[in-house]
Amino acid sequence: MAVLAWLLIPLLTAIGAGLWGSWAGRNRKAAGDGSELAGYARFREAMEKSHSGT
Template sequence: MAALAWLVIPLFGVLVAVVWARWAARGRTHADGASLAGYERFRTAMQPGERPPLKVNKGETDETDAEPV
């Protein structure tokens, strides 16, 4: 009878491990739509010439261009 108990313990452990693995893997999706769309936005933002050039108004200075008095 003791030998049977030593065989049941590992089988019970395997059963618990299988149930836990199935539970841990539930509801996982393999959809990459949102991450791929974000990557495409990143790529287009990094492409040279894809964005309109920055507008620079001549004659206007900001505080960093001003000389100290």
């Protein structure tokens, strides 16, 4: 019975690694990119204004 327990440890570890890998590689929605890009555009405009005066 102890041998079976030692064989189950790597099996369960492999299953857990497979589940984690599929979760980590999932497709994520890029819904938040629009606001970040708009903020970056505002930042660039502000930097251009501050450098155009000097």
